[in-house]
Amino acid sequence: MGVLPVPAEVRAILLDIEGTTTPIAFVQETLFPYIKDNVKEYLRAHWEEEECQRDVGLLRKQAQEDSSLDGAVPIPLESGSGEEELERVIQAVVDNVHWQMSLDRKTTALKQLQGHMWRAAYATGLVKGEIFEDVVPAIRKWREAGMKVYIYSSGSVEAQKLLFGYSTEGDILELFDGHFDTKIGPKVESESYRRIAASIGCATNNILFLTDVPREANAAEEADTHVAVVIRPGNAGLTDDEKSYYSLISSFTELFLPSST
Numbered sequence: 001m002g003v004l005p006v007p008a009e010v011r012a013i014l015l016d017i018e019g020t021t022t023p024i025a026f027v028q029e030t031l032f033p034y035i036k037d038n039v040k041e042y043l044r045a046h047w048e049e050e051e052c053q054r055d056v057g058l059l060r061k062q063a064q065e066d067s068s069l070d071g072a073v074p075i076p077l078e079s080g081s082g083e084e085e086l087e088r089v090i091q092a093v094v095d096n097v098h099w100q101m102s103l104d105r106k107t108t109a110l111k112q113l114q115g116h117m118w119r120a121a122y123a124t125g126l127v128k129g130e131i132f133e134d135v136v137p138a139i140r141k142w143r144e145a146g147m148k149v150y151i152y153s154s155g156s157v158e159a160q161k162l163l164f165g166y167s168t169e170g171d172i173l174e175l176f177d178g179h180f181d182t183k184i185g186p187k188v189e190s191e192s193y194r195r196i197a198a199s200i201g202c203a204t205n206n207i208l209f210l211t212d213v214p215r216e217a218n219a220a221e222e223a224d225t226h227v228a229v230v231i232r233p234g235n236a237g238l239t240d241d242e243k244s245y246y247s248l249i250s251s252f253t254e255l256f257l258p259s260s261t
């Protein structure tokens with residue numbers, strides 16, 4: 001087992017979810033198929049609700065921005081009433097969601113809808129958020145040492161709270177001091193890490209960001225945030241350059257806090 005000393009100036013640990021706290025397989029083989037299989041039925045059942053209409057509005061706006069992309073799927077406005085017209089628009093939303101998911105896009109519009117759809121899957125016990133076994137004990141230790149702990153995922157804050165609120169370890173939301181999603185900015189842009197630091201009320205170099213994705217680590221580092229790349233079973237491989245450049249950990253237990261005994 002390796003040991004990675006945490007710089008003394010670090011006051012907060014910022015955690016990615018997929019590939020860091022949680023197996024990629026859980027997201028790709030459980031959460032995402034649930035959306036693909038249920039989106040049409042969900043839209044039919046919730047179409048008249050304000051939240052659903054807000055989600056569709058966001059998806060429509062995103063579709064307009066995406067109109068020049070290969071394979072993009074537009075979402076028309078409902079013109080008139082009637083079952084057939086409703087089905088036409090719903091089918092366009094379904095096709096748009098499937099298209100975005102085929103590219104694993106991280107748009108806020110897609111992530112908002114996904115978060116709302118997973119509510120029922122978690123609440124009925126169909127799905128439980130999977131978490132690597134080292135995660136909870138390590139976070140407890142960090143918190144005892146006075147560290148603040150935050151989540152930053154492309155998954156919406158609502159989706160994050162469901163995953164940790166209905167997890168294989170029970171409701172562990174109390175372990176986190178806050179949550180960030182793409183509303184603060186994309187994970188591959190350094191400005192997002194400056195905004196997160198401002199929101200936490202610290203300097204960017206008071207934060208250590210743990211992620212499986214080198215592009216995200218690179219963006220955080222550009223903002224002067226400390227980073228470590230997490231290697232978990234099922235994660236994408238790293239290049240030799242990435243392996244030698246980044247601090248790597250394969251378990252949260254490898255982080256060594258200055259005050260740890």
Ligand SMILES: CSCCC(=O)C(=O)COP(=O)(O)O
Binds near residue numbers: 016019114163
């Ligand atoms: C928060 S649960 C769903 C995860 C998700 O939708 C996703 O895109 C994962 O992105 P991450 O930034 O956690 O790698």
Ligand SMILES: [Mg+2]
Binds near residue numbers: 017020211
């Ligand atoms: Mg990730």
